[in-house]
Amino acid sequence: MRSSAIIEEFLGACPARQRLALTLIMGLMLLMPLAPSQLTAQALPFHTETAITTGFEQGAARTFSAFFGRDGLRLDGAAVPDPMQRDIDVFVQPFAVLPYAITPMWTTRIVAPFVHKSMDFTPPAGTRQSYSTSGIGDVLVDTKWVFLSRNKLKGTTRLGIEGGVRIPVGKTGALLPGGAVAPRPLQVGSGYWSFPFKALFTLTRDRLGFLANAGYQVNASDDDFTAGDVFSYDAALGFRLAPGAYNTIRDKSLMVYLELNGTISERDDLSGLSNPNSGGHLVFLSPDLQWIPTPWLLFEASVQFPVVQDLNGTQLEYGTRFQVGTRVRFSSF
Amino acid sequence: MKRLSTVLSLALAMTIVTPAVTHFQDVLAQDSVAAKVDQPRQIQITILGMSCPFCAYGVQQKLEKLDGVAELEVVLETGIATLKLEDDADFSNELLEKTVVEAGFEVSKIARNFESDYPDFERKPAGE
Numbered sequence: 001m002r003s004s005a006i007i008e009e010f011l012g013a014c015p016a017r018q019r020l021a022l023t024l025i026m027g028l029m030l031l032m033p034l035a036p037s038q039l040t041a042q043a044l045p046f047h048t049e050t051a052i053t054t055g056f057e058q059g060a061a062r063t064f065s066a067f068f069g070r071d072g073l074r075l076d077g078a079a080v081p082d083p084m085q086r087d088i089d090v091f092v093q094p095f096a097v098l099p100y101a102i103t104p105m106w107t108t109r110i111v112a113p114f115v116h117k118s119m120d121f122t123p124p125a126g127t128r129q130s131y132s133t134s135g136i137g138d139v140l141v142d143t144k145w146v147f148l149s150r151n152k153l154k155g156t157t158r159l160g161i162e163g164g165v166r167i168p169v170g171k172t173g174a175l176l177p178g179g180a181v182a183p184r185p186l187q188v189g190s191g192y193w194s195f196p197f198k199a200l201f202t203l204t205r206d207r208l209g210f211l212a213n214a215g216y217q218v219n220a221s222d223d224d225f226t227a228g229d230v231f232s233y234d235a236a237l238g239f240r241l242a243p244g245a246y247n248t249i250r251d252k253s254l255m256v257y258l259e260l261n262g263t264i265s266e267r268d269d270l271s272g273l274s275n276p277n278s279g280g281h282l283v284f285l286s287p288d289l290q291w292i293p294t295p296w297l298l299f300e301a302s303v304q305f306p307v308v309q310d311l312n313g314t315q316l317e318y319g320t321r322f323q324v325g326t327r328v329r330f331s332s333f
Numbered sequence: 334m335k336r337l338s339t340v341l342s343l344a345l346a347m348t349i350v351t352p353a354v355t356h357f358q359d360v361l362a363q364d365s366v367a368a369k370v371d372q373p374r375q376i377q378i379t380i381l382g383m384s385c386p387f388c389a390y391g392v393q394q395k396l397e398k399l400d401g402v403a404e405l406e407v408v409l410e411t412g413i414a415t416l417k418l419e420d421d422a423d424f425s426n427e428l429l430e431k432t433v434v435e436a437g438f439e440v441s442k443i444a445r446n447f448e449s450d451y452p453d454f455e456r457k458p459a460g461e
Contacts, residue, residue: 043385155382209384249390249407
C-alpha cells in the first residue's frame with residue numbers, strides 16, 4: 001500500500017475537524033526538516049524518545065509529575081450518560097535513572113513510578129463515594145542501542161532501538177468502598193509483565209530537531225486476563241528559541257517542541273472472551289517548553305491534548321494531561 | 334660606463350636594503366616566537382554531532398577529567414573544544430579521539446598551537 005493511501009486511511013477514520021488538524025500537523029512535521037534554515041539540537045522532547053545517548057561512563061536522571069483525568073462516557077465516539085458519574089484522577093511521578101552505558105551508544109535505564117489514583121462515583125441507589133490508592137507502580141528496565149550515527153557540525157542523524165521489560169511489582173489488590181477489588185485500570189500496578197520495543201530516529205540541525213518513534217508492546221497474561229498489545233507512534237519537532245547562536249556550552253537555552261503521540265491498543269481478553277469496551281486509537285498533541293539553565297540541568301513542561309479518541313465500545317473519555325519535570329546529567333564513575 | 338654605474342647603483346641598493354629586510358624579518362619572527370611563548374599551550378578539537386548543551390555535557394565532563402587540562406571551553410556554534418594545558422602537558426590524538434567518541438561524538442580536526450610529538454589531524458568528511 002502506498003504511504004499516501006495509508007495516511008488517507010488513517011485520516012479517514014477521524015472526524016472532519018480532527019482530520020483537518022491532523023493533516024496540517026502531519027504536513028508541518030514532514031515539511032519542517034526540509035526548511036532551508038540551519039537546522040541543531042533540539043533532541044529531547046518530553047514524550048518522544050531520543051536516539052541520542054549519554055555516552056560511556058555518563059549517566060542521567062529524570063523525573064516529572066504528570067496529572068490527568070478520565071470522566072464522561074463515550075460510546076463509539078459519542079458522549080453518553082454515565083449512570084455512576086465516575087470521575088477518575090491520576091497522578092504519576094516516574095523516577096528514571098540511566099545509571100550505566102555499556103558502550104558510548106548502548107545505555108541502560110530503570111524507571112520506577114510513584115502512582116496515585118482516585119475516583120469519585122455514585123453507585124446505583126447510593127450516595128457519592130470516593131476511592132483512592134497509591135504506591136510504587138510497575139518498574140521498567142530497558143536498554144537503548146544507537147546503531148547508526150551520522151554527525152556533522154551542529155547536527156546529527158541517528159537511528160536506534162530500545163527495548164525492555166516492565167515488571168509487575170505495583171500492587172493490584174486495592175479495594176473499592178464496598179469491599180470489592182477495584183478494576184485493573186484503577187490499580188497502581190498492572191499485574192502482568194509487558195515487553196515494550198521501539199525504533200528511534202533523531203535528526204538535529206542547528207536550531208531544529210525532528211524525532212520519530214514506532215513501537216510495539218507485547219503484554220503477557222495474568223490469570224485469565226490478557227491486556228491487548230499496543231502499537232505506538234510518536235513524532236516531535238523541536239526548535240531552539242534562544243540563544244540564536246551559542247557562544248559556549250554554558251549558554252542558557254530555551255527550546256519549544258510540538259509532539260504527536262499515538263497508541264493503537266487491541267482489545268483486552270478475559271477468559272478467552274474479548275472485552276468490547278477496551279482498546280482503541282488514542283492520539284495526544286502537545287506543545288512542550290524546555291529550559292536548560294546550565295549544561296547538567298534541564299527543566300521541562302508539557303500539556304497533552306487528546307485530539308483523537310477512537311475508543312472501542314463504551315469507555316471513559318481521556319482528559320488533558322499536564323506534566324512538569326526535570327533532568328540531570330552526572331558522571332557514572 | 335652608464336651600464337656599470339647602473340649595476341653599481343643596484344648593488345649598493347641591494348647592500349642597504351637586504352640587511353634591512355632581513356632585520357625586519359628577524360624582528361617579525363622574534364615577535365611571533367614571543368607571541369607563541371606568551372600564549373598558553375592549547376589544543377583545539379573540532380567535534381561533530383554536538384547538539385544542545387545537555388547532550389554535549391558528556392564531552393565537557395570527559396575532557397575536563399584529562400590530567401593536565403587547566404581550562405576547557407566548548408563552543409557549540411563552532412563545534413570547537415579548546416583545551417588550555419598545564420605546563421608541559423600534551424595528549425595523543427588517539428587519546429583525544431577516544432575521549433570524544435566515548436562521549437558519543439566524533440572528531441574531525443585536532444590542532445595545537447605549540448611544537449608537539451603528535452601531528453595535527455584532520456579527517457575529511459565522508460564523501461570528499
